[in-house]
Amino acid sequence: MFLVGLSGGIASGKSTVVLILRKLGCAVIDADVLARQVVQQGTPAYNKIVYHFGKEVLLDNGELDREKLGSIIFSDPEKRGLLNSITHSPIRKAMLKQILWYFFLGYRYVILDIPLLFESRNLIHYMKHTILVYCDPQTQTERLILRNGLSREDAMKRLASQLPIDSKVPLADLVINNSGDRDSTRQQVLQLHARLEASLSYLPVRVAALTMTTGIVACMWILLRRFWL
Numbered sequence: 030m031f032l033v034g035l036s037g038g039i040a041s042g043k044s045t046v047v048l049i050l051r052k053l054g055c056a057v058i059d060a061d062v063l064a065r066q067v068v069q070q071g072t073p074a075y076n077k078i079v080y081h082f083g084k085e086v087l088l089d090n091g092e093l094d095r096e097k098l099g100s101i102i103f104s105d106p107e108k109r110g111l112l113n114s115i116t117h118s119p120i121r122k123a124m125l126k127q128i129l130w131y132f133f134l135g136y137r138y139v140i141l142d143i144p145l146l147f148e149s150r151n152l153i154h155y156m157k158h159t160i161l162v163y164c165d166p167q168t169q170t171e172r173l174i175l176r177n178g179l180s181r182e183d184a185m186k187r188l189a190s191q192l193p194i195d196s197k198v199p200l201a202d203l204v205i206n207n208s209g210d211r212d213s214t215r216q217q218v219l220q221l222h223a224r225l226e227a228s229l230s231y232l233p234v235r236v237a238a239l240t241m242t243t244g245i246v247a248c249m250w251i252l253l254r255r256f257w258l
């Protein structure tokens with residue numbers, strides 16, 4: 030099995046591409062969903078966040094007020110570092126569990142949908158391939174305005190707070206250009222899926238796992254025969 034990281038920019042079309050991939054039967058892990066799960070009420074990460082940030086980051090129902098937390102860390106790099114140090118480890122553990130699950134189910138590759146993949150460069154090293162869902166900045170702005178009901182000024186501000194999408198192109202080895210219509214995107218995703226399915230990159234890990242399993246079973250058999258049979 031091998032890992033494929035998928036990312037893009039705000040409103041560049043990641044969810045649109047992921048939906049097509051899911052319909053094709055691909056295994057997709059959504060880092061955003063995991064990030065929400067690991068800070069649910071009662072989890073160790075939730076308790077640590079309340080301890081360090083206080084009860085003012087909680088909603089009335091006791092859940093984390095993600096907007097408030099987001100605005101605190103946006104302007105305070107130290108607190109951002111603290112929050113990352115609390116959440117990164119459980120997110121990675123949850124990711125690893127899902128990857129292993131898909132491995133046992135026999136998937137050849139797993140797509141990791143990670144919004145800040147190209148910003149947090151250390152994760153890239155674990156990926157066999159990286160996909161950038163690209164959209165030209167003008168179309169991206171229009172789609173963001175339309176989807177979020179934002180003014181042009183607010184949309185530009187949101188875009189300016191991110192790494193420009195054009196600067197991510199050289200960091201990815203596969204690019205899906207979602208600047209055109211949905212059908213053009215779908216065709217590109219189909220081609221990409223076919224290419225990944227045909228890749229033999231999944232073999233080394235599978236052969237290693239098979240060899241290890243065979244070794245363990247053989248050892249157990251030898252021990253059993255020696256002591257009990």
Ligand SMILES: Nc1ncnc2c1ncn2[C@@H]1O[C@H](COP(=O)(O)OP(=O)(O)OP(=O)(O)O)[C@@H](O)[C@H]1O
Pocket residue numbers: 037038039040041042043044045046172173176207208209210211212214
């Ligand atoms: N090819 C396309 N043609 C027209 N509209 C599109 C196309 N692709 C995506 N959209 C629309 O653009 C908006 C952004 O797309 P999408 O939600 O897939 O982006 P995203 O990268 O997942 O966004 P975010 O990360 O900000 O949640 C949505 O309203 C979606 O319906």
